[in-house]
Amino acid sequence: MLTRNSSDVIVIGAGVVGAACAYYAARSGLTVTVLDRGPVAGGTTGAGEGNLLVSDKEPGPELELALLSSQLWCELAELLPPATEYEPKGxxxxxxxxxxxxxxxxxxxxxxxxxxxxxxxxxxxxxxxxxxxxxxxxxxxxxPQDAQVQPALAAAHLLKAAGERVRLRLGEEVTGLLTGASGEVRGVRTASGEVHGPYVVNAAGTWGGELARLAGVELPVxxxxxxxxxxxxxxxxxxxxxxxxxxxxxxxxxxxxxxxxxxxxxxxxxxxxxxxxxxxxxxxxxxxxxxxxxxxxxxxxxxxxxxxxxxxxxxxxxxxxLPDHLPAIGPDPRVPGLLHACGHEGAGIGLAPATGLVIARCLTGGEPPLDTTPFRPDRFAAAV
Missing domain, CATH: 3.30.9.10 (D-Amino Acid Oxidase, subunit A, domain 2)
Structure with missing residues (x-):
């Protein structure tokens, strides 16, 4: 049950990646609280051009993510209103x-x-x-597979399309993570109080590294x-x-x-x-x-x-x-219940749907839509 202070999953960041995580999690039957210290699309998303590109990606994991996202954006374009300005212009x-x-x-x-x-x-x-x-x-x-959306409107309409399972709380900065006796995530702390949930998704964009440090882990965003x-x-x-x-x-x-x-x-x-x-x-x-x-x-x-x-x-x-130009997507094995969905550099708008789908599958125990190993959030720690 979604209440003001509890939900199945807490998504930190109301940009397009956070919105996609919330959308696919809600579509999977989960209740979601989305927190952001600013407005919807107030960070990287609002400053983007809205590119949905495959043309600039060499063969490898990012291109696989982009091709999946391209398919998902086509599906979303049928669902979201014309105001998102989805344009498959190539x-x-x-x-x-x-x-x-x-x-x-x-x-x-x-x-x-x-x-x-x-x-x-x-x-x-x-x-x-x-x-x-x-x-x-x-x-x-x-x-011809390249396309474009109006990024801020795409984020807003994704959140709206997620329906009543999503509660949006803006202007609330996360100041700490709540953990249990074994270090597992129990929620987050904000200036307005505590929000409880067994999963936290770090979709904080450029501030993803700062949020990771609140959890006691390093992510070099x-x-x-x-x-x-x-x-x-x-x-x-x-x-x-x-x-x-x-x-x-x-x-x-x-x-x-x-x-x-x-x-x-x-x-x-x-x-x-x-x-x-x-x-x-x-x-x-x-x-x-x-x-x-x-x-x-x-x-x-x-x-x-x-x-x-x-x-x-x-x-x-x-x-x-991030130093290897790949986003961090999925559970962080160092902190049970913490997942990351950040570090997409300039491709976040294009890669948002596939990222959200991967996160939703991780949350519900479903089969990932592609190999997520290259996006492991702890890969940088393993390299040290």
């Missing part, structure tokens, strides 16, 4: 020279063996997909800052998610230094979103003119017509980075 990765095209061919060949659909687009056909692209590009690859430029509303100038080939390398890099690569996409509402940058500077939100300059230059190199378009605003967000 992605287009472009190369400026023949060396870049050769690298894209090799990358796509490996992905296709793993179940990704990738279609090579020769230079003279690029403008069929994107009429406003710059001339003289060497070609690209089209990924670090913030990786990124900026997004938002243009004035436009007629549909950019039809797909379009990015330069070097974006894939930037995603896979562990460097703390500033990296930028051109990523441009339109939205159903009209504005064009421009990224992407990555740097590890802690939680510093200071505006970086150098980053904005690089983003604007990269975008206009791909779409020259954007040079005459006004940027209405810019914002920063923090991706929850």
């Amino acid at each position: 992605g287009l990765v472009v190369a400026s020279g023949e060396a870049g095209m050769a690298a894209l061919r090799d990358f796509a060949a490996g992905q296709e063996k793993a179940g990704v659909t990738a279609q090579e687009i020769p230079a003279d056909r690029l403008h069929d997909l994107e009429p406003h692209l710059a001339p003289a590009l060497a070609g690209g690859f089209h990924y 670090l913030p990786r800052r990124g900026f997004v430029l938002v243009t004035e509303p436009l007629p549909r100038m950019v039809r797909h998610k379009v990015y330069a080939a070097d974006y894939v390398a930037d995603v896979a890099s562990g460097s703390a230094a500033l990296q930028t690569s051109a990523v441009v996409e339109g939205t159903p509402a009209g504005p064009v979103l421009i990224g992407a940058s990555r740097e590890r500077v802690g939680f510093d939100r200071s505006l970086s003119v150098e980053v904005l300059r690089r983003l604007a230059a990269g975008a206009t190199a791909l779409f020259p017509a954007l040079a005459g378009v006004r940027v209405m605003r810019t914002y920063a967000g923090f991706r929850p980075y």
